[in-house]
Amino acid sequence: MTTIHLPPATYSNAESAAPEGFDAIFATPYPFSDHPSFPEGILKRALEDAGFSVGIIETPFWQRSDSFKILGKPRLFFAVISGPVDSVVLNYTSSRKRRMEDLYQLNGNAFFEGYPPSISYKIRPDRAVIVFSQRIRQAWGDIPVIIGGIESSLRLFAHYDFQQDAIRRSILLDSRADLLVTGPGEKQLVTAARLLKGGALIREITIPGTARICKETERPDDAAELPSYEEITTNPARLIEAHKTTLKAMGQGKALIQRYGNRIVASQPPERYSTGDLDHIYGLSYMRSNVMGGDMSPALRMNLFSVTSHRGCAGGCAFCSLNLQEGRRIISRSLDSVVSEVERLTHHKEWKGYISDIGGPSADMYGAECEGETCIRLSCLSPSRCPRFDLQRRYLGLLRECRSIKGVKKIFVGSGIRYDLLLHDPELLEEIMVHHCGSFLRIAPEHTEDHILRLMGKPPYKALEDFVRLFRSIRKAMKRKVELAPYLMVGHPGETERDVEEMKRKLFSLSLPTKDVQIFTPTPGTLSTAMYVAATDLTGRDIHVEKGLKALSIRRRMIASG
Ligand code: SF4
Incomplete structure (x- = not known):
């Protein structure tokens, strides 16, 4: 017997659509949340506040391009917003196993309801921004497409993708999007909408906090240049130089470019936000619910x-x-x-x-x-x-x-919370312990070995020892019981098995629980990922990198209890 599944439903706010359609349409691979902690919620409110109407296509059946047609053609642009976490990081564990759940979907169910749990029916496809943008192009041809969110920012330049174990080129090239909004993006999206409404062409928009593909003659002045895609694929160790240059240029407020043959991916200097900007954005009216008004995803429930x-x-x-x-x-x-x-x-x-x-x-x-x-x-x-x-x-x-x-x-x-900062503010620590935590206070030392902590950019082990002492001295005078719950990580570049044994010994001597132990995930775009690929530290000195999943899982078990 053959079971035939009809395409899953694609939801939208079509019922509330103005008869004349929308200025902008957002496509999201999870249910829309009208909440300021969710990028699609805050961006929609920012556009509406500026006088633009926004339609939402949530959880489209991405195998078919006509799923992106249900709200018609937007007057100004489509925006693909894939949420607060990169889709590959969300879809796979650090052991490269496919996750069966997705906290951003209704009831955490990662697959279209009533369909087999296969990749074809996963609501959030791998590299969702690329998939959605390509489907929009197939459906609508040469329409302005803007991408944004953390997946786009992390994959703006050549990057390592741990699921494919390969260097990938800029997401702008693979998605065929016109414009990428870097960072949170409210101001950039509103400015882009105003320019498009005023008759500008999407390919002419050059504003702070955005990136696009351009020609040599259009490259931003005084831009820092990253190693080209070809240079990085030939020598992946150059990712370290690329990621360091990116972070330094961001701190200096400079533009960045990267060459792909005769094409250039150019990122303008970051957009600056002020206290006044944030007060205005967070002061807008949010329903704090999903658009369908029904069940919530675990992520929305947790952040309600x-x-x-x-x-x-x-x-x-x-x-x-x-x-x-x-x-x-x-x-x-x-x-x-x-x-x-x-x-x-x-x-x-x-x-x-x-x-x-x-x-x-x-x-x-x-x-x-x-x-x-x-x-x-x-x-x-x-x-x-x-x-x-x-x-x-x-x-x-x-x-x-x-x-x-x-x-x-x-x-x-x-x-x-940064426990190294709390060391200088015992009054705040006491207040948090007395009034603002449950039975656990979560801290993130991640490791205990100083040479690993230096590579991670974390405070030295001594700061953890001092903090545990301070925490316990405050706790003595408290009526209720609070325990420390440290987040720990194994498998960071530079770590050896001996470091894990030492970590186990030190955590035991501090009597700290070891329930939350994760294996390092080489997320696109981070300095640690560049070290993982290059097998060197940031100065180019060789370091040990354990990539074997079995060995990493043994390291995790060496530390984790319960
Ligand atoms: S406080 Fe931070 S951002 Fe400011 S100069 Fe120092 S390192 Fe740079």
Whole structure:
């Protein structure tokens, strides 16, 4: 017997469509969330605030290009937004196994409902931005296509793809998109919409925070040049130079170019956001639900009552992709703006008094400032704290103000916290332990061996020892029990089996639990991934890199308990 499956349904907000159609149409490989923690939610509200109408095609059946026709042709552009995580990172474990679940889909189900769990029926295809953009081209031909989100930012230039174990070229070439928005993107998308409405051609748009393919005569002035795609495929070790140059140019506010034969991928200097910009964007009206108003994805459920207080991370951890997306400078919202968002939450129909998070990439960096205009360091905190990094210590005041709001029972700090910064702020640590965590306080030392921590751009082991001591001295005086829960990583470039044995010994001597141990994932675009490919450190010195999945899994088991 043969079972015939009809194509899965493609959902949209067509019911609410204006009869005259939309200015812009977003395509997303997961259900749309009207929430400021989700890129599609915040970008839609930013465009609507500027007077543009936005249609949503969510979870299209991507095998067929007519799924991208259900809302008709947008007047200005299509935008492909693939969410807060790269699709390959989401679709595969660090052991290269295909995941059967996807936290961003309804009930976490990664496959179209009622269809076999095969790659053809996965709601989020691998390299979703490329697949969606190509289908839009097939459906509509020469229509403006803009791509954005973390997948696009990480794959803007030649990069390593761990699922294919290969160097891939820029996503702009493979997707055939016209414009790539780098970073969070609200200002860029609104500016692009205004220019297109005014009659500009998409291929002429050259604004900060965007990238496109151009000719030699169109390349930005004073751009830093990365090794070409051909140079990197011939010698993949040059990825280190490429990634370092990218991060330094971002810190200096410079444009970047990379050559592909006679074509150039050119990225304009990053767009700058201010406190006023963030206050305005987060002050817009969000329903905090999905567009269909029904079931929620686990990711939306977890973040339903979370609040973003700032963007950017000064840490510059080598394995993390956030500094490529949000940059290293901290841009914080004003206290009034965060407080008024919390007040609005208390009127949500599902409000029960609990906020799952107020923070950003690292919660305790709220309010931190840098006096410098430009910077070529890769981290504000590693190998030592930059003298121009001014922590300001405003996070404590923010938490106190928010928990005094009527109707707020408890605020959790769900974002990561930098324990090396908390060492200098025991008052904040005590406040978090007493008021803002459950039975565990999560920290991310990742490792214990200093030579690995240096490669990772993390604080030295001594900072962890000092922090554990401080934490326990505060806990002695507390009535309730709080434990530390460290995130740990094995398999980072440079690590040997002996390092793992040492890590096990040190964690045991500190009596720290070892439940959360992950194997290093070579995410596209990070410095750690470049070290993984090159098998050298950032200075070109040879390092050991373990790539065998069996050996990595043994390392994980050596540390992990429970
Ligand atoms: S604090 Fe220092 S390292 Fe960080 S951006 Fe400013 S100058 Fe650069």
